[in-house]
Amino acid sequence: MVTASAPFPAARFRRMRAHDSRRRLMRENTLTVDDFIWPVFIRDGENDETPIASMPGVSRLTVDRVVRAAEEAASLGIPAICLFPYTAAEDRTEDCAMAWSPDNLTNRAIRAIKAEVPEIAIMTDVALDPYNANGHDGFVVDGEIVNDATVEALVKMTLAQAEAGADIIGPSDMMDGRIGAMRMALEQAGHQNVTILSYSAKYASGFYGPFRDAVGASAALKGDKKTYQMDPGNSDEALRLVARDLAEGADMVMVKPGMPYLDICRRVKDELQVPTYAYQVSGEYAMLQGAAQNGWLDGPKVMLESLLCFKRAGCDGILTYFAPEAARALKAGA
Structure with missing residues (x-):
């Protein structure tokens, strides 16, 4: 409902925009460093990093470099980082056994950062x-991504990460029933305080390409992920999926990708009133960075504008590769 206002000239909307002080007083949404989760890519090795060509400014970091990145994030006031491992083709198997190994790359990085x-x-x-x-995000049997066997594996993966010291578990697989299984396993293992931020409304999107390059999955992927990730044409289904994950024990929920799905963020927040997050995914980041590097956009300006739009859409936080740069900009008063 639009609030009634006096007719012109009694009402001049530009009056409140005339000076910075008044613009700040009437600002409806603000962006702070508390809104950020920083996704970082990790790789084997020591004291090294590998730039990711499709994500300008982002690199895969060895564990010791990730610890330094975590120190940087903490010094900037960023509340959380999110770890994604790069796995070489020769280390990938059909049984995926490395996923729940206590000594896999992610679990080693967790312990190093926590120390x-x-x-x-x-x-x-x-x-x-x-x-x-x-x-694929699940086991493949006769060309089908099977659900229940995958959930059993994901539970083992969850427990290994919790044992290593993870604070927030982020199930990004989109299998049915995985949140309930993970929550029960965490409770039984004594990890009552481990939080689940569920990728509840994750779409089968074309915006994930650079990410798949970053984790080494592009060449490995056979087929597509449409049988388990959401159809981009659906909105009501997203609400049902979010509600289901909450009922199974999710503490927070995520919409992914971000900017192309702001309407979903808004619906989730308005209709369910729960902690709502969005992932400004690799394709979104790459588009903005590419345009900025070519001089087509003002990079710092569109970075902050793109992040603010998530707050306007109702999000409580954003996973973004811009997190350190945005944190520095906000600290400088941008």
């Missing part, structure tokens, strides 16, 4: 695609 930067929250990714020879 030196205990104040920062660590979020992890729960899906089989970084370890799967087929590039």
Whole structure:
């Protein structure tokens, strides 16, 4: 409902825009460093990093470099980082057994960060695609991504990450029933305080390409993910999926991708009134960075504008590769 206002000239909307002080007083949404989760890519090795060509400014970091990145994030006030492992083709198998190994790359990084930067929250990714020879988030049997066997594997992966010290579990697989199974397993194992941020409304999107390059999944993927990720044409289904994950024990929910699905963010927040997050995915980041590097856009300006739109759409936080740059900009008073 639009609030009635006096007719012109008694009402001049430009009056409240005339000076910075008044614009600040009437601002409806604000962006702060508390809104950010920083996704970072990790790789094997020591004291090294590998730039990701399709994501300008983003690199895969060895565990020791990730610890330094966590220190940087904490110093900027960023509340959490999210770990994504790069796995070489020769280390991927059909049984995905490395996914729940206590000594896999993610779990080693968790322990290293917790030892030196205990104040920062660590979020992890729960899906089989970084370890799967087929590039899928679940087991592939006779060409089908099977659900229930995958959930059993995801539970083992969840428990291994919790044992390593993860604070936030991020199931990104979109299998049915996985949140309930994970929550029960965490409770039974004594991990009552481990939070689940569920990728509840994750769409089968074309915006994930650079991410798949970053984790080494592009060449491995056989087929597509349309049988388990959402159809981009659906909106009501997203609400049903979010409601289901909450009923099974999710603490927070996520919409992914971000900017192309702001309407979903708004619906989730308005209709369910729960902690709502969005992932400004690799394709969104790459488009903005590419345009900025070519001088077609003002990079710092569109970065902050793109992040603010998530708050306007009702999000409580954003996973964004811009997190450190945005944090520095906000600290400088941008």
